[in-house]
Amino acid sequence: MADYVFGVDIGGTTVKLGLFDTQGSVLDKWEIPTRTENGGVSILPDIAGSVQDKMRERGIAAGDVAGVGVGAPGPVDGDGVIHKAVNLGWGEMNLKKELGALLGGMRVEGGNDANVAALGEMWKGGGQGYRNLVAVTLGTGVGGGIIIGGKIMTGATGSGGEIGHIHVEDHESEACGCGNYGCLEEYASATGITRLANRRLQASDKDSVLRQGEVSAKTVFDAVKAGDALAVEVAEQFGEYLGKGLAVIAGVVNPEIFVIGGGVSRAGEVLFRYIRPVFDRTVFHGCKDTKFALATLGNDAGIYGAARMVLD
Amino acid sequence: MADYVFGVDIGGTTVKLGLFDTQGSVLDKWEIPTRTENGGVSILPDIAGSVQDKMRERGIAAGDVAGVGVGAPGPVDGDGVIHKAVNLGWGEMNLKKELGALLGGMRVEGGNDANVAALGEMWKGGGQGYRNLVAVTLGTGVGGGIIIGGKIMTGATGSGGEIGHIHVEDHESEACGCGNYGCLEEYASATGITRLANRRLQASDKDSVLRQGEVSAKTVFDAVKAGDALAVEVAEQFGEYLGKGLAVIAGVVNPEIFVIGGGVSRAGEVLFRYIRPVFDRTVFHGCKDTKFALATLGNDAGIYGAARMVLD
Numbered sequence: 375m376a377d378y379v380f381g382v383d384i385g386g387t388t389v390k391l392g393l394f395d396t397q398g399s400v401l402d403k404w405e406i407p408t409r410t411e412n413g414g415v416s417i418l419p420d421i422a423g424s425v426q427d428k429m430r431e432r433g434i435a436a437g438d439v440a441g442v443g444v445g446a447p448g449p450v451d452g453d454g455v456i457h458k459a460v461n462l463g464w465g466e467m468n469l470k471k472e473l474g475a476l477l478g479g480m481r482v483e484g485g486n487d488a489n490v491a492a493l494g495e496m497w498k499g500g501g502q503g504y505r506n507l508v509a510v511t512l513g514t515g516v517g518g519g520i521i522i523g524g525k526i527m528t529g530a531t532g533s534g535g536e537i538g539h540i541h542v543e544d545h546e547s548e549a550c551g552c553g554n555y556g557c558l559e560e561y562a563s564a565t566g567i568t569r570l571a572n573r574r575l576q577a578s579d580k581d582s583v584l585r586q587g588e589v590s591a592k593t594v595f596d597a598v599k600a601g602d603a604l605a606v607e608v609a610e611q612f613g614e615y616l617g618k619g620l621a622v623i624a625g626v627v628n629p630e631i632f633v634i635g636g637g638v639s640r641a642g643e644v645l646f647r648y649i650r651p652v653f654d655r656t657v658f659h660g661c662k663d664t665k666f667a668l669a670t671l672g673n674d675a676g677i678y679g680a681a682r683m684v685l686d
Numbered sequence: 687m688a689d690y691v692f693g694v695d696i697g698g699t700t701v702k703l704g705l706f707d708t709q710g711s712v713l714d715k716w717e718i719p720t721r722t723e724n725g726g727v728s729i730l731p732d733i734a735g736s737v738q739d740k741m742r743e744r745g746i747a748a749g750d751v752a753g754v755g756v757g758a759p760g761p762v763d764g765d766g767v768i769h770k771a772v773n774l775g776w777g778e779m780n781l782k783k784e785l786g787a788l789l790g791g792m793r794v795e796g797g798n799d800a801n802v803a804a805l806g807e808m809w810k811g812g813g814q815g816y817r818n819l820v821a822v823t824l825g826t827g828v829g830g831g832i833i834i835g836g837k838i839m840t841g842a843t844g845s846g847g848e849i850g851h852i853h854v855e856d857h858e859s860e861a862c863g864c865g866n867y868g869c870l871e872e873y874a875s876a877t878g879i880t881r882l883a884n885r886r887l888q889a890s891d892k893d894s895v896l897r898q899g900e901v902s903a904k905t906v907f908d909a910v911k912a913g914d915a916l917a918v919e920v921a922e923q924f925g926e927y928l929g930k931g932l933a934v935i936a937g938v939v940n941p942e943i944f945v946i947g948g949g950v951s952r953a954g955e956v957l958f959r960y961i962r963p964v965f966d967r968t969v970f971h972g973c974k975d976t977k978f979a980l981a982t983l984g985n986d987a988g989i990y991g992a993a994r995m996v997l998d
Contacts, residue, residue, distance in 0.1 A: 506842040529940025530818040533972030541968035622852040628841025656853035660845030
């Protein structure tokens with residue numbers, strides 16, 4: 375029986391690494407830079423070196439390690455192959471095989487970073503105790519990860535859970551980063567909330583604290599908490615889009631719980647006040663009991679989930 | 687190795703039964719009435735009796751049968767327990783256990799009828815060769831079944847794939863059968879297409895063959911094929927709702943293929959002319975290659991899928 379497992383979360387500038395015991399307690403965590411130059415050719419060797427250094431440092435033998443799980447930003451298929459990780463400079467990369475070889479045949483599992491973070495929240499975060507969950511990350515964009523029966527749902531081409539790009543608005547003139555118009559991400563991300571707020575500030579004569587200083591998802595929800603009427607209208611709009619979007623997702627995959635994370639989720643439970651009534655109004659009755667919780671692992675969700683992948 | 691498998695599809699008036707070899711060739715199929723009186727207490731004994739009669743008739747021993755798969759109209763959880771099958775008079779019924787006992791301990795698997803039909807289309811129908819598919823049944827209502835990695839996605843409470851009740855229209859004054867307003871089923875089912883057509887006939891002065899005689903999904907698509915301009919407008923509206931709905935579903939579960947069945951699908955490939963452009967316009971780019979096909983098993987999809995459930 376192995377005692378240890380590594381979780382690795384590859385980001386565009388930093389690789390996060392964690393050493394865990396197989397019960398999910400984190401024993402150590404650290405970071406190395408992501409060297410994206412030359413088509414990202416150094417990224418996996420850097421990770422392998424860092425894992426091996428840690429093993430030497432702690433006197434851990436290869437036989438004591440269950441394996442290394444890796445989350446990466448891009449679509450990862452069921453075989454652990456990542457396709458077009460543009461932020462890393464990679465075309466197609468077989469994470470499982472390449473990193474496994476660098477680690478002398480150690481077991482490696484790979485997954486998309488958002489999906490892996492969802493698994494982390496299931497294991498040790500806001501979704502603990504559940505086996506069917508949808509993790510929603512409200513950050514610069516909107517990401518998602520779907521866990522069914524305790525396993526990541528990758529989808530046919532690794533695009534499972536790409537819920538930021540579900541179409542929710544027919545009348546949008548500004549394109550989403552993905553090229554489409556009217557994606558959920560355009561209204562429910564930090565950037566999206568800022569957009570909604572700026573549009574409303576322009577369209578309305580109403581006084582608001584948002585007219586003084588910076589407009590951001592944070593200042594909007596701070597203003598909501600302070601009772602600012604215009605900010606409340608923005609939050610209601612945000613809730614309309616996200617509540618309806620999550621209701622559709624519930625009707626499709628019927629999760630036990632939604633776990634909401636990302637920078638926007640720092641606003642806290644107030645989010646649910648705007649999401650939940652819209653969700654309840656539009657969701658299929660068989661899914662009305664779906665729970666909502668906040669993510670709790672923050673930026674560590676990725677290393678937790680990556681480690682968890684190896685333990686199946 | 688067992689040579690045979692039974693597939694059973696319980697409907698509100700008729701139970702369909704099929705005897706298959708384990709390769710999926712149907713050797714025999716027949717029907718018995720569904721006796722829903724007295725809380726449906728006779729349904730499972732009737733099925734058990736009919737299966738045993740067939741085994742006697744053909745000289746099949748229990749050891750030659752891999753098991754009996756059952757599809758039933760209602761949410762069925764991962765343990766084969768059906769909850770509130772109102773059409774059958776059942777409250778909660780453990781299909782697996784109850785029918786298994788009636789059959790002397792034979793293996794029984796249970797699933798929701800729409801999900802089971804999806805599995806049938808994967809095995810021997812329009813989705814043959816795929817492991818990740820969404821089956822869409824456009825009948826009196828809109829049903830769905832989602833297959834991920836060759837397995838039915840039941841969801842947390844058996845409501846996985848209830849795609850007829852995803853919210854697609856904010857401005858609907860007529861309630862759906864489920865109690866909500868603006869469900870996909872209100873526009874994409876046979877009844878929904880008729881509703882769209884009647885509304886358009888009322889709102890427009892345009893001449894149309896639909897003004898003579900019965901308005902139905904069939905007459906609408908017959909008129910589309912004959913080049914009727916108003917019928918084309920109805921088909922475009924249908925395509926807007928269904929194309930956008932399926933694009934959202936694709937962004938969530940990322941299937942390889944949609945398999946479209948049910949009475950409306952008898953209109954044939956013409957449906958795709960109205961669904962596909964809307965799908966392509968609104969779907970996430972990672973899902974643009976999703977295929978569309980027509981279901982091919984018709985009313986037999988249920989017995990095929992039920993039998994297939996037992997072969998895992």
